Amino acid sequence: MNEEDVVSRLKEEFGDKVSEFKTAPRRVFFYTPPEHYKEVVRFLAEKLGFVHLQAITATDLGDEIEVMPHLGRGLTVSVRTRVPKDKPVVDSVVDVIPGASVHEREAHDMLGVEFRGNPNLTRILLPEDWPKGVYPLRREAKLAPPKPIRGGKE
Amino acid sequence: MGITMWSRLRSPWLLHFNTGGCNGCDIEVLAALTPRYDLERFGCLLKGSPRHADVMVVTGPVTRQVRDRLIRVYEQMPEPKFVVAVGACACSGGVFRGCYNVYPGLDAVLPVDAYIPGCPPKPEAIINGVAALLAKLGGKL
Numbered sequence: 001m002n003e004e005d006v007v008s009r010l011k012e013e014f015g016d017k018v019s020e021f022k023t024a025p026r027r028v029f030f031y032t033p034p035e036h037y038k039e040v041v042r043f044l045a046e047k048l049g050f051v052h053l054q055a056i057t058a059t060d061l062g063d064e065i066e067v068m069p070h071l072g073r074g075l076t077v078s079v080r081t082r083v084p085k086d087k088p089v090v091d092s093v094v095d096v097i098p099g100a101s102v103h104e105r106e107a108h109d110m111l112g113v114e115f116r117g118n119p120n121l122t123r124i125l126l127p128e129d130w131p132k133g134v135y136p137l138r139r140e141a142k143l144a145p146p147k148p149i150r151g152g153k154e
Numbered sequence: 155m156g157i158t159m160w161s162r163l164r165s166p167w168l169l170h171f172n173t174g175g176c177n178g179c180d181i182e183v184l185a186a187l188t189p190r191y192d193l194e195r196f197g198c199l200l201k202g203s204p205r206h207a208d209v210m211v212v213t214g215p216v217t218r219q220v221r222d223r224l225i226r227v228y229e230q231m232p233e234p235k236f237v238v239a240v241g242a243c244a245c246s247g248g249v250f251r252g253c254y255n256v257y258p259g260l261d262a263v264l265p266v267d268a269y270i271p272g273c274p275p276k277p278e279a280i281i282n283g284v285a286a287l288l289a290k291l292g293g294k295l
Binding site (some may be wrong): 130146 | 217218219221222247251252253254255256257258261262263264265
């Protein structure tokens with residue numbers, strides 16, 4: 001299956017629910033609104049065979065957070081979806097791809113994206129005593145280094 | 155010098171602890187322990203348990219996440235115990251200094267007896283650091 005096949009299969013399955021197609025050699029990018037995100041990922045994984053979830057990247061775009069899983073099998077398909085920053089809720093894809101859990105927990109830790117349906121959305125990278133509601137990779141985050149707990153320099 | 159201190163100086167057993175580094179320093183520490191550089195001529199042996207170790211060799215930047223584990227491992231070592239910071243990250247935070255999740259050096263968390271700078275330090279530098287630590291301990295007596 002090449003890039004054009006993926007694009008045409010997605011267009012015939014979802015019509016105007018998918019947009020902003022962009023292709024490069026062995027890469028396909030497209031946008032889908034958060035309400036269709038899960039069914040698009042399910043279609044890619046179960047019908048087109050893109051079962052290898054390479055990563056889920058989350059990016060702070062200013063007013064929105066872009067969540068983008070990268071699914072691969074030969075070529076890589078990246079599904080963009082954007083959620084508002086004040087209410088960053090998107091469906092979890094754990095029941096489609098169980099390995100998505102660690103990536104979702106990372107996005108939850110670093111950018112505060114809420115993955116609805118993930119049964120174990122706990123801390124993964126940040127320490128247990130990290131304050132609630134502080135997200136290091138958000139643009140407004142201004143974080144100081146930790147205070148030395150004994151003498152030393154600084 | 156009592157026989158306890160004499161034997162302690164001639165068999166400093168090491169515990170290697172990586173606090174979240176890039177493995178560059180770990181490879182150099184490992185190289186220093188190979189027959190080519192032969193850290194064992196000073197009686198140094200790498201041990202897998204903090205309860206058997208005298209010297210903790212720490213590589214990597216000390217992150218918030220690892221802090222409590224590091225202190226716990228340190229407290230499991232029997233007295234007298236010594237800490238060596240290997241590499242720029244363990245000495246000062248290195249390129250990660252100022253990050254929200256990294257302490258400005260190992261000495262912000264634990265008392266450090268020897269610093270071995272470098273990114274990564276050569277095995278010769280690590281041997282020099284260990285020898286300097288042993289000389290310092292010998293001089294204390």
